[in-house]
Amino acid sequence: QVQLVQSGSELKKPGASVKVSCKASGYTFTNYAMDWVRQAPGQGLEWMGWINTNTGNPTYAQGFTGGFVFSLDTSVNTAYLQISSLKAEDTAVYYCARDGAIGYAFDIWGQGTMVTVSS
Amino acid sequence: QSALTQPPSASGSPGQSVTISCTGTSSDVGGYNYVSWYQQHPGKAPKLMIYEVSKRPSGVPDRFSASKSGNTASLTVSGLRAEDEADYYCSSYAGSNKVFGGGTKLTVL
Numbered sequence: 178q179v180q181l182v183q184s185g186s187e188l189k190k191p192g193a194s195v196k197v198s199c200k201a202s203g204y205t206f207t208n209y210a211m212d213w214v215r216q217a218p219g220q221g222l223e224w225m226g227w228i229n230t231n232t233g234n235p236t237y238a239q240g241f242t243g244g245f246v247f248s249l250d251t252s253v254n255t256a257y258l259q260i261s262s263l264k265a266e267d268t269a270v271y272y273c274a275r276d277g278a279i280g281y282a283f284d285i286w287g288q289g290t291m292v293t294v295s296s
Numbered sequence: 297q298s299a300l301t302q303p304p305s306a307s308g309s310p311g312q313s314v315t316i317s318c319t320g321t322s323s324d325v326g327g328y329n330y331v332s333w334y335q336q337h338p339g340k341a342p343k344l345m346i347y348e349v350s351k352r353p354s355g356v357p358d359r360f361s362a363s364k365s366g367n368t369a370s371l372t373v374s375g376l377r378a379e380d381e382a383d384y385y386c387s388s389y390a391g392s393n394k395v396f397g398g399g400t401k402l403t404v405l
Contacts, residue, residue, distance in 0.1 A: 212394070214342075214396075221299070221383075221385065221396060221397070221398045221399040222334070222336075222342065222385050222387075222396040222399070223396065224387075224393070224394045224395060224396055227394075236392065238297070238393060238394075239297060272341060272342070274342075279347045279348065279351075279353070280329075280330050280332070280347050280348035280351075280389075281328075281330040281332070281389040281394065282330070282332035282344055282347035282348070282387070283332070283334070283342070283344060283387070284344050284347070284353065286341040286342055286343070287341065288341055289341050
């Protein structure tokens with residue numbers, strides 16, 4: 178079935194980096210864009226941006242233009258989110274979500290990856 | 297890009313109907329017919345309930361309906377059931393960007 182499976186929870190110290198993976202299955206990976214969404218504890222959803230899975234070209238939302246990198250490995254149908262110079266306020270659940278199948282809506286979501294930044 | 301405006305909470309009794317609003321601007325909600333709605337239960341990933349303003353993906357009950365007028369979109373849940381208790385988020389395309397609403401916690405009394 179169509180699904181996105183993300184990597185497991187991470188505990189990092191301030192200043193460290195983290196790389197979250199999102200592996201797609203059940204569909205042609207390069208036919209749909211991949212978006213990333215952040216949800217801080219007890220807060221709402223925040224759109225981080227998207228990556229064109231054909232060209233690898235990323236687009237970052239305001240507030241995510243520094244320290245956040247979207248990338249791909251199309252050979253294994255996987256998208257990545259790398260966050261560098263982690264701060265406490267980066268503590269959140271990060272979701273990948275498939276985009277472009279139906280009218281700019283996110284029709285398939287990963288299960289989420291909890292990233293905790295604490296000394 | 298500012299977040300879309302949703303009421304923080306809404307409630308209704310089983311069997312009743314409740315409507316959640318989502319207000320944006322002419323640059324997002326009012327400018328495109330690409331409003332979507334998501335349901336999120338605690339500890340779970342969001343689930344797509346409505347796309348392109350009023351269309352339901354396969355498997356979503358027809359108790360969920362939605363519409364748009366000007367810069368405001370609305371989600372209506374009819375025949376409320378206990379399992380509808382969740383957070384609901386609207387989202388809109390905004391011309392190369394996307395934006396979410398702040399979310400509405402729906403309580404079934």
